[in-house]
Amino acid sequence: MxxxxxxxxxxxxxxxxxxxxxxxxxxxxxxxxxxxxxxxxxxxxxxxxxxxxxxxxxxxxxxxxxxxxxxxxxxxxxxxxxxxxxxxxxxxxxxxxxxxxxxxxxxxxxxxxxxxxxxxxxxxxxxxxxxxxxxxxxxxxxxxxxxxCMIHGPGNKGNLNLLYKIVEKGLPWPLASFHNQRSFLGIDNLNYLIYEMLIKNDLQSGVYNFADDKALSTNELISTVNKALGKKAKLWKVSKGLIEKTAGLGDKLKLPLNSERLKKLTESYVVSNQKIKSALGIEKLPLSAEEGLIKTIKSFKKEK
CATH class of the missing domain: 3.40.50.720 (NAD(P)-binding Rossmann-like Domain)
Structure with a gap:
């Protein structure tokens, strides 16, 4: 060890x-x-x-x-x-x-x-x-x-900060008509995996992806942020076409919502963690994706 x-x-x-x-x-x-x-x-x-x-x-x-x-x-x-x-x-x-x-x-x-x-x-x-x-x-x-993949935890707001601010201000989420899946990695799960790798002497050298067990949609993410803050999620299913036109206008007028930001907020990025779990002989990580995110979001509230 x-x-x-x-x-x-x-x-x-x-x-x-x-x-x-x-x-x-x-x-x-x-x-x-x-x-x-x-x-x-x-x-x-x-x-x-x-x-x-x-x-x-x-x-x-x-x-x-x-x-x-x-x-x-x-x-x-x-x-x-x-x-x-x-x-x-x-x-x-x-x-x-x-x-x-x-x-x-x-x-x-x-x-x-x-x-x-x-x-x-x-x-x-x-x-x-x-x-x-x-x-x-x-x-x-x-x-x-x-x-x-994207690491988060108490003390590190990262890309979650934008969603946190929207929910905290009570603003609706207008992109609910877009469906995607994204992987996250809570710091507790990262720490756990590294420790298990350190103590396992027969673990093969190689490349290992780190991610939480389940990917979440942005809509699920917004709901999780609301849950952590004790609020009710406001998910608005505005037509995709209208949102895309608005983003196109944002490119020309330098508005907060542009095509690049829309892509980042609605694209999928799913990462498999099966290889490291199989190598370590574990079925699931200590915290679910939702539990890790709630822990992170609650820490934002305490920082205020």
């Missing part, structure tokens, strides 16, 4: 939560800052595993310098992985993303999908993945590439 763990990106949302969770499981965690030029000297011989969370997050506003994605997400990961290969450390976890494979999904995304990322974020992540998978692993070492 890996009990002494090095974590990069330990000050981020996932890093903080995962480190606390592992410490409560009597694991020792050490933060490794890759911003420190002498980080290579911090490789500890007594460390059992590295969890590499640090990276440049996806900038949906597209104002980031594209080179930064490759320097941080690809080049730094390669450098860290090479350090792992030359160390006594047994396990390496690389947090990639489902966006390293596809920006949009038809059907259900599995680990076998041929990668075709469209953003610099996704491309930088898949290039790091490919390097890691192309290397020969010394005997006794294991490598796990984690592809999470």
């Amino acid at each position: 890996a009990t002494n763990i090095l974590v990069t990106g330990a000050s981020g949302f996932v890093g903080k939560n995962l480190s606390t969770f592992l410490q409560n499981k009597e694991c020792k965690t050490n933060a490794l800052s890759l911003r420190n030029e002498n980080w290579k000297a911090d490789f500890l011989k007594s460390v059992d595993a590295i969890i590499h969370l640090a990276g440049k997050a996806h900038d949906i506003s597209n104002v980031s310098d594209s080179d930064e994605y490759y320097k941080i997400n690809r080049d730094l990961t390669i450098e860290l992985f090479n350090g792992f290969l030359n160390s006594d450390i047994k396990k390496f976890f690389y947090f990639s993303s489902v966006k390293a494979v596809a920006d949009s999904v038809e059907g259900i995304l599995t680990e076998d999908e041929v990668a075709n990322p469209v953003t610099h974020y996704g491309k930088s992540k898949i290039e790091a993945e490919r390097y890691i998978l192309s290397q020969n692993l010394p005997e006794g070492k294991k490598v796990y590439i984690i592809r999470p």
Whole structure:
């Protein structure tokens, strides 16, 4: 069992939560800052595993310098992985993303999908993945590439914040005529999976998707937010054609609802978590998708 763990990106949302969770499981965690030029000297011989969370997050506003994605997400990961290969450390976890494979999904995304990322974020992540998978692993070492879908939890509003604000203000949801399915990943389920991977010594190296057990439609999501806030959902089934025309107008007049935002709010993105569950011999994750979301939404209320 890996009990002494090095974590990069330990000050981020996932890093903080995962480190606390592992410490409560009597694991020792050490933060490794890759911003420190002498980080290579911090490789500890007594460390059992590295969890590499640090990276440049996806900038949906597209104002980031594209080179930064490759320097941080690809080049730094390669450098860290090479350090792992030359160390006594047994396990390496690389947090990639489902966006390293596809920006949009038809059907259900599995680990076998041929990668075709469209953003610099996704491309930088898949290039790091490919390097890691192309290397020969010394005997006794294991490598796990984690592809999470949208992560949420108390303290991290992310994309849920827009829906939360709509519901909190008592506004109706006008896109109820659109039907979609999206996968989410609650931080509690992420923590649980990583811990189970750390303690399972015969888990095969490879790529593993992380997602909650069930995908939810945006309508179900709106209903869940209402439930968490003790409100009654207001789902308006405005005609799709009218909404699409309004979004088209929004493109020209720079309105809040435009074609791109409509696509993001109504498209499907379903991710399978069957491979990791089968590998760990578990039937279901600790929290349902709805339970995890209610926990997150209730935390927004407390923050006010």
